[in-house]
Amino acid sequence: MRFSIYRYDPDKDQKPYMQDYDIVLEPTDKMLLDALIRIKVFDDSLSLRRSCREGVCGSDGMNINGRNGLACITPVAGLKEPVELRPLPGLPVIRDLIVDMTQFFKQYHSIKPYLINNDPPPETERLQSPEERAELDGVYECVLCACCSTACPSFWWNPDKFVGPAALLQAYRFLADSRDQATAERLDNLEDPYRLFRCHSIMNCVDTCPKGLNPTKAINKIKGMMVKRTV
Amino acid sequence: MTITKRKFDVVIVGAGGSGMRAALQLSEAGVKVAVLSKVFPTRSHTVAAQGGIAASLGNVTEDNWHWHMYDTVKGSDYLGDQDAIEFMCRQANEVVYELEHFGMPFDRLENGKIYQRPFGGQSQNFGGAQATRSCAAADRTGHALLHTLYQRNVRANTQFFNEWMGLDLIHDEQGDVLGVTALEIETGEVVALQARAVLLATGGGGRVFQASTNAFINTGDGLGMAARSGIPLEDMEFWQFHPTGVYGAGVLISEAVRGEGGYLLNKDGERFMERYAPNARDLASRDVVSRAMTTEIKEGRGCGINADHILLKLNHLDANVINMRLPGIREIAIKFAQVDPINEPIPVVPTAHYMMGGIPTNLHGQVVVPYKTGPEEVVQGLYAAGECACVSVHGANRLGTNSLLDILVFGRAVGSQIIEDLRNNPHHKPFPTSSTDKSLARLARLDSQKDGESVAQVGDVLRKTMQAHCGVFRFADMLKEGVTKISKIAERAEHTEIRDKSRVFNTARVEALELTNLAEVALATMVSAEARNESRGAHARDDFSIRDDNKWLKHTLYFSEERRLDYKPVRLKPLTVESFSPKARTY
Numbered sequence: 164m165r166f167s168i169y170r171y172d173p174d175k176d177q178k179p180y181m182q183d184y185d186i187v188l189e190p191t192d193k194m195l196l197d198a199l200i201r202i203k204v205f206d207d208s209l210s211l212r213r214s215c216r217e218g219v220c221g222s223d224g225m226n227i228n229g230r231n232g233l234a235c236i237t238p239v240a241g242l243k244e245p246v247e248l249r250p251l252p253g254l255p256v257i258r259d260l261i262v263d264m265t266q267f268f269k270q271y272h273s274i275k276p277y278l279i280n281n282d283p284p285p286e287t288e289r290l291q292s293p294e295e296r297a298e299l300d301g302v303y304e305c306v307l308c309a310c311c312s313t314a315c316p317s318f319w320w321n322p323d324k325f326v327g328p329a330a331l332l333q334a335y336r337f338l339a340d341s342r343d344q345a346t347a348e349r350l351d352n353l354e355d356p357y358r359l360f361r362c363h364s365i366m367n368c369v370d371t372c373p374k375g376l377n378p379t380k381a382i383n384k385i386k387g388m389m390v391k392r393t394v
Numbered sequence: 395m396t397i398t399k400r401k402f403d404v405v406i407v408g409a410g411g412s413g414m415r416a417a418l419q420l421s422e423a424g425v426k427v428a429v430l431s432k433v434f435p436t437r438s439h440t441v442a443a444q445g446g447i448a449a450s451l452g453n454v455t456e457d458n459w460h461w462h463m464y465d466t467v468k469g470s471d472y473l474g475d476q477d478a479i480e481f482m483c484r485q486a487n488e489v490v491y492e493l494e495h496f497g498m499p500f501d502r503l504e505n506g507k508i509y510q511r512p513f514g515g516q517s518q519n520f521g522g523a524q525a526t527r528s529c530a531a532a533d534r535t536g537h538a539l540l541h542t543l544y545q546r547n548v549r550a551n552t553q554f555f556n557e558w559m560g561l562d563l564i565h566d567e568q569g570d571v572l573g574v575t576a577l578e579i580e581t582g583e584v585v586a587l588q589a590r591a592v593l594l595a596t597g598g599g600g601r602v603f604q605a606s607t608n609a610f611i612n613t614g615d616g617l618g619m620a621a622r623s624g625i626p627l628e629d630m631e632f633w634q635f636h637p638t639g640v641y642g643a644g645v646l647i648s649e650a651v652r653g654e655g656g657y658l659l660n661k662d663g664e665r666f667m668e669r670y671a672p673n674a675r676d677l678a679s680r681d682v683v684s685r686a687m688t689t690e691i692k693e694g695r696g697c698g699i700n701a702d703h704i705l706l707k708l709n710h711l712d713a714n715v716i717n718m719r720l721p722g723i724r725e726i727a728i729k730f731a732q733v734d735p736i737n738e739p740i741p742v743v744p745t746a747h748y749m750m751g752g753i754p755t756n757l758h759g760q761v762v763v764p765y766k767t768g769p770e771e772v773v774q775g776l777y778a779a780g781e782c783a784c785v786s787v788h789g790a791n792r793l794g795t796n797s798l799l800d801i802l803v804f805g806r807a808v809g810s811q812i813i814e815d816l817r818n819n820p821h822h823k824p825f826p827t828s829s830t831d832k833s834l835a836r837l838a839r840l841d842s843q844k845d846g847e848s849v850a851q852v853g854d855v856l857r858k859t860m861q862a863h864c865g866v867f868r869f870a871d872m873l874k875e876g877v878t879k880i881s882k883i884a885e886r887a888e889h890t891e892i893r894d895k896s897r898v899f900n901t902a903r904v905e906a907l908e909l910t911n912l913a914e915v916a917l918a919t920m921v922s923a924e925a926r927n928e929s930r931g932a933h934a935r936d937d938f939s940i941r942d943d944n945k946w947l948k949h950t951l952y953f954s955e956e957r958r959l960d961y962k963p964v965r966l967k968p969l970t971v972e973s974f975s976p977k978a979r980t981y
Contacts, residue, residue, distance in 0.1 A: 174896040191642065193730075204850040207902035208894035212433070215609040217645045217726060219537055220437040236729050257580060258899040264434070277545035278497025287451075287487075288494040290506030296499065303499045303541070304534060307436055342497065 164188055165245040166202065168209065172258050179256070183245065195242065196223055196235040210259040218373060221306030224251050224313075225260050231310035233373040251313040253322065266322045267309045267329070274326060274334040274352065279345035295341035302336040302381060304374055305329060311368035311378055317361040324357035328368035328378035331359065335381035338388065350389055359385060397575075397830055398585045401822060402428040404812055405574055405589040407560035407616060410438035411536075411801035412780030412808075413595030414543040414552075416759075419809025421550035425816065428587060430558040430576055432611050432904070435544045439597055439609040440801065443536025444648035444722060445513060446528030447493075447802070448795040449486035453507045454526035459483040461518055462527060464974060466796060469515045469679050470789025471931035471941065472976040473629070473949070475965035478757040478785040482796075482803045489802040490529050498542040500531050501719070511719070512653045515679040515793040515981070524677060528795040533648050533722040539798060558585075559904060560615055561833040563592065563623045563776070564825065571775035572823050574619070575833035579904060582897030584837065586830050590819050591775055591812045594620065594753060594761075595805070598781040599915035600633075601908075603746035604857040607639050607646040616782040618911030620753045621918070621954035622832070625763055625773065628784040629751035629950050630915070631923035631933045634792055635866050637683040639745025641703040643730040647723055647742055649794040651735075652676040654719055656708035658687065659739065660695040671981040678981035681791040681932045684744035688866045691743075698741065705739035744866050749915075750792055750932065751922075752784035754951065759783070759808025760815075764951065769962035775819075777812060779804045786949065789964075790931020839888075840906055846891030849906045856883045856909075860916055864923055869936045873924040880920045881957075884913035918952040925959055926950065943976050 164186055171179035184202050192198050196216055203209050211234070212222040218236035226249040227237055239246075254262040280289075312318045312327035326334065334353060337343045353359040359382070368378040404420055406413045409431035420427040431438065450457035463483040467474055494500060494508060501509035508529050516525040531538035547554075557579040564573040564586065573588040599614025600606045617627055637658070638647040652658075657676040660666045670686040671678035678686075687704045696702050708716065713736045716724055720735075727735045754770075756762050759777045762770040780801045787800055863876030887909045894902035928942040929935045951960040966973045 172896050172898060174898045193643070204848070207848065207850070207892055207905075208896065210894075210899050210901050214433055214437050214611045215439065215442050217442065218729070219534075219722075220433070220439075220441050220609065222433060222437050238729075258896070261899050268434075272548055275549075277549040280495075284491075284495040286491070288491055288500075288508050291502050292506050293502045293504060296502045299499045303531075303538060306441075306537070307434070337497075340497065340499075 164198065164239065166198070167245040167247045169249040170259055171256055172208070188239065193238060194235050195227065195237040195239050198239050199234060210261055212261055219306060221308035224308035224310045226250065226252060231314045231371045233308055233310070236373060251309055253313045253319040264309060267312055267327070270326045270330040271307065271333060274330050275345070275349065276333050276337070278337065278340060278343050280342055281344060289342050291341050298339040299336060301376055302332060302339060305332055305376060306374060308373065310371050310373055314367040314371040316365060316367070317363060321357055321361055325361035326353065326358045328362070328382065331362070331385065332376065332378040332381045335385055338385060350392060353385060354389065397834070398583065399588060400585060401588045402426050403589065403816060404591045404593065405430065405587045406593040406595055407574060408438070408595035408597060408780070409435035409554065410595060410597050410780060411440040411540060411543060411798065412805035413593065414547055415802055415805025416593055416595065416779060416809040417552045418543065418547050418550055419806055420812060421547065421552040423813050425813060428553050428555055430555045430560055432557065432559050432579070434556050435554060436541055438540060439612055440536050440540040442609060442646065443539070443798055444533045444646060445650035445653065446511060446530035446535045446795045447490055447539070447798040448513070448516070448527050448793065449490040449529055449799065450483070450527060451487055451490065451508060451510060451529065453503060454510045455518060457518065457525055457527055459486060460971060461520060461525065462486065464520045465516055466787065466793055467974045468521070468979055469791055469793040471791055471979055472943070472947065473786065473789030473930060473964055475786050476968040476973055477965050478787050480968040480971060481757045482787050482799060485803045486799050489799070489806060493539065493542060493802065496542050496546045498531065499538050500529060511650060512677060513794045514649050514652065514674070514677045514683070524674070528650070528653065530650065532718070533650050533720045535798065559907065560596065560619055561836070561907070563619050564829040565623055566823065566826055569624070569773060570823065571773060572825060572829070575830050580899050582900055584830070584833060586825070588822055588825060590816055590822055591777060593759070593777040593779060593808060593812065594782055595778070595780050596782045598749040599912060600746050600749060602857065602860045602912050602916045602919065604861040605639065605644045605743070606746040607636055607644055608746070613908035614782070614911045614915035615908065616778065617753060618914045621914045624953070624955060625753060625761060626951040626953045626960065627751060627918045628754040629786060629922070630918040630952055631926050631950060632750035632790045632931055633746060633919065634680055634748040634750060634932050635684040635744040636747035637680055637687055637744050638706055638742040640726065640730045641741035641743050644745050645726055645730045646747070647706060647726065647740060649680070651706060651708050651720060651723055654715060655711050656706055659705045659707055660690045661697045661701060662695060666690055666695070674981035679791055680794060682981055684866050685934055687744055703741045703743045706742045707739040708735050709737055709739065748792055748797060749781055750784070750786070750788040750790065752782050753778040755783045755785055757785060757807065758811040759804055760811060764960060764962065777808050779808045790933060836907070840892060840903060841895060843889065843891040846889045847886060849890045849892065849902065849909050852883060852886045852890055853909050853912070856880070856887070856912060856916055859883060860919070864920055867934050867936055868923060873920065876920045877924050880916050884917050887913040914954060917957065918954070921957055921959065922950045922952050947976065
């Protein structure tokens with residue numbers, strides 16, 4: 164199988180280049196990550212992040228034939244050859260398929276990604292009905308792989324000002340939690356021409372999310388909450 | 395060569411559940427803590443835990459910590475230390491409620507309380523009816539837990555050093571631990587981190603086996619660090635083979651599937667667990683189920699063309715139950731087994747999953763070793779928690795959902811212990827000048843190695859050897875041969891060559907360093923297993939098929955230097971209740 168992979172090592176390369184690999188895969192090499200590990204047996208300098216190899220840790224996000232995804236849950240069988248692999252777009256490249264995610268996590272941290280509830284905690288659990296809990300489904304499962312935010316043109320233009328789909332999904336996760344008391348503060352934090360409103364519902368995030376989540380829907384709900392509190 | 399030095403009150407190596415729970419305890423107390431992690435914290439392997447956390451909340455069926463303690467002692471095949479087990483089970487409710495207060499998105503019952511489901515080895519009334527003790531967030535409990543702990547640490551301003559790998563412990567001549575050396579992966583720089591307390595929370599080393607549910611990062615780094623500093627490793631012969639790894643892929647299928655009503659079938663469509671565990675059936679302890687599956691396959695009743703796997707049936711369950719309680723399992727089965735469990739059973743095999751052994755600690759997380767005054771003398775400045783530690787609460791076999799409980803209880807306990815110990819230890823001790831030599835020499839060797847084997851090649855042989863020689867059932871001749879083979883492989887691991895010499899994010903270098911840690915883990919396992927002439931929990935010997943409490947009711951201690959073994963007694967006396975004395979273990 165033929166792969167064309169983005170290579171750049173700042174320690175020795177003046178500029179990035181694409182390197183071709185022709186590789187015979189074993190029958191057990193079912194996922195793209197298996198193929199990359201096979202390539203790495205022959206060329207140990209090929210650099211990428213990976214860990215759980217089952218789509219829950221979010222390490223191996225990359226651009227696969229023009230579309231962001233997780234290598235470990237992308238079957239090689241369906242991929243058009245040569246399989247073109249590039250780092251996630253819009254973030255600085257550290258080396259090969261490894262990007263600098265500082266800006267991405269900075270935005271995640273900016274939405275105060277933790278429950279805020281200033282009441283003294285009860286002796287047992289805070290109660291939450293199954294219906295209230297269901298509001299978090301499709302929201303809390305995010306693995307922070309950055310596939311969505313780095314597929315978003317608004318995030319490409321303004322990664323420092325626009326929070327981006329991944330972090331906005333998490334902003335909604337706390338707004339939607341019946342136990343959280345900081346709704347007003349959270350909305351104030353997003354009331355800004357860039358932070359929330361740079362989302363133009365292009366929906367690349369929805370299209371690309373490897374976990375099947377829908378950040379645009381969450382963003383629209385936040386926008387709805389903004390409107391509701393002004394009227 | 396001079397290397398940068400940095401100074402903290404506490405250094406934690408590892409940002410999974412136990413490392414982050416401890417970090418939270420310390421940060422909230424205003425302690426200056428540095429948390430090193432090879433990966434961004436939410437990518438640690440705790441994220442992959444599925445089924446739940448054990449706590450006797452009694453939200454569904456009547457329950458109490460004493461019943462939970464009994465189940466854990468029995469599950470451990472009486473090798474667990476009963477003081478530590480009582481400590482853990484008593485604190486379970488508190489740490490789970492606390493996690494809920496932190497924002498953990500647990501599933502809920504109609505009355506708004508935390509959802510609980512049945513799990514293997516959990517009983518009411520000391521071995522009676524099935525208990526419902528596992529607190530769950532669908533089948534993504536580990537993900538929900540790890541993200542919640544990270545979020546809480548963000549709130550507490552914990553200082554993380556992401557993509558840093560711990561290399562070696564720094565200690566003085568008396569063995570007091572003074573810090574660690576670490577590699578900043580992005581720049582290739584080696585830094586000495588000075589600390590008044592070092593907590594190893596590096597997780598397991600399940601990557602020593604070829605078929606493993608574990609993430610690539612689970613290479614036993616903390617165990618390697620400890621072993622190279624003369625700290626023994628405890629009970630390393632005890633590895634849990636999870637009954638249900640996806641056939642061919644190794645990816646975990648949670649026991650929650652059986653907790654929600656799924657069961658195992660052989661090629662005749664027989665629900666064979668009824669023969670092996672008439673009462674608990676598919677919810678017997680994991681060691682029991684894995685042995686039953688292996689026996690079925692060995693006796694020709696496996697499924698598929700090669701009769702080499704078992705089927706996990708859940709398509710009799712309501713599709714809504716699968717979609718609501720087991721959505722992650724469905725996703726994994728579709729992606730990795732190409733079956734939709736709503737319609738078809740999932741092909742599974744027992745797969746290496748969890749390391750019961752580890753760095754010996756007491757129930758405060760202090761590392762304890764045999765020295766002048768007895769078998770459990772505290773090593774000043776060194777702590778361990780989570781899968782890399784051996785408290786021991788899991789003994790010879792861990793119960794499902796007790797690992798997430800372990801990391802919360804002992805992560806918190808070790809945090810509190812460190813805060814107390816820092817008061818008595820207000821100053822950093824001076825670093826010996828030679829303190830970083832060992833790490834620098836290892837890296838220099840790797841950079842200058844010529845004509846060495848590749849890391850991939852040696853790693854492959856190591857994993858295959860462990861799989862063949864130290865699996866679900868163990869045979870005297872295979873173990874003996876295994877010790878010789880692994881000794882040679884460990885030697886080869888010290889002479890690997892990497893072609894990538896870049897300073898920037900050199901993953902080849904990281905993998906070479908990880909391989910030496912895996913080799914320590916593999917050697918400790920094989921040597922300890924070869925010596926234990928009995929069957930107990932997950933250690934099943936063909937030639938010594940029964941448990942021998944007269945000779946073997948004791949913990950193994952393996953010393954890397956000279957590959958020597960020592961033993962210490964099991965702590966049979968609980969903190970406040972009567973001891974559970976060993977009896978025949980049936981389910």
